[in-house]
Amino acid sequence: MTTVTVPFFISHQGCPHACVFCDQRVISGSCGSLPDRQQIGAAIGSWRRSASGRPLEVAFFGGSFTALPERVQDELLASVRPFLEEGVVRSVRISTRPDCLDGAVVRRLAGQGVAVVEIGVQSMDDDVLALSGRGHGAAASVAALRCIKEEGLVAGAQLMPGLPGDSTTSALGSLERVIVAGADFVRLYPVVVLEGTPLAQSYRAGDYRPLDLEQGIALCKQLLHRALRSGIDVIRIGLQAGDGLNDATVVAGCWHPALGQLVRSELYFDLVRQIASALPGDAPFGITCHPSRLSDVVGQKRRNLTRLRPPGVPIRLDPDNSLSVEEVAVEYLGQCFRGNIVTDLNYNISEV
């Protein structure tokens, strides 16, 4: 049964300084003040009523939780505790900086019901981290991920491809290194340049060029493919389309409200194109896939189908429960060619 997240955005709380790309108030649409016991209880009650019996997970996002004064961390977690003990809340998730975490901190969190710790890794390239004003190096992320795993908690890593100084090779290397360090899942947030940030100034001065949407998709599909091959979950691609993200706040970069679907859809397009490349160029054919992947195979605004065959050449599309979610089958003149986006696609590293 899927878990329902009860989010509390504590924008920038605890952060020792602002990283050049970050404005959590815009990203989350929240002013970021810390919730008190009453507000936490009310929010959990409200989500419980709409969750239709599904388990709840409380999440403190958008700041550096473990850099808050310990007393404040304890108060926040104590407010959730009764709901954990009652079984209303199944787990607690926090996000924080990698340099604000060690074994003792993770043990304290675990003792208070925290089950998942996400860290803002952003990159595993020290030059990229320095240019982004992070104030820590890649070694801090390796140490933090290891600590989280050693204490038996679930470890998440947030990565931001496209930061100043980053490249496709560097972004793929960052993913490899967080996997080796023990991350259980990742979130991919290709850079969005937000109004009012130092990064927006660099962009306007011509000192920084972010990935645009097409470049971000091309890079994220390679990252997603690597993650799938490694068996690691990618639980989010792209910033959530919140109230704070709009034409006034997004200056440039890779942003689309359904970026994750665009990226996943590219894997299916590449696989079908690879299989269909053996067929005559104007031949109609059929595609079958798992029912849950129909929209990924078709692509937004039927983009995949229109790229696969010229106008007027029909492509038949059918759902097939017997296929796994990663598989597609291309049918042509009674023959069936199957493929799998994880095992049958090969991407040579190509800079975007």
Ligand code: SF4
């Ligand atoms: S990226 Fe993380 S550490 Fe940096 S300012 Fe934003 S919330 Fe704080």
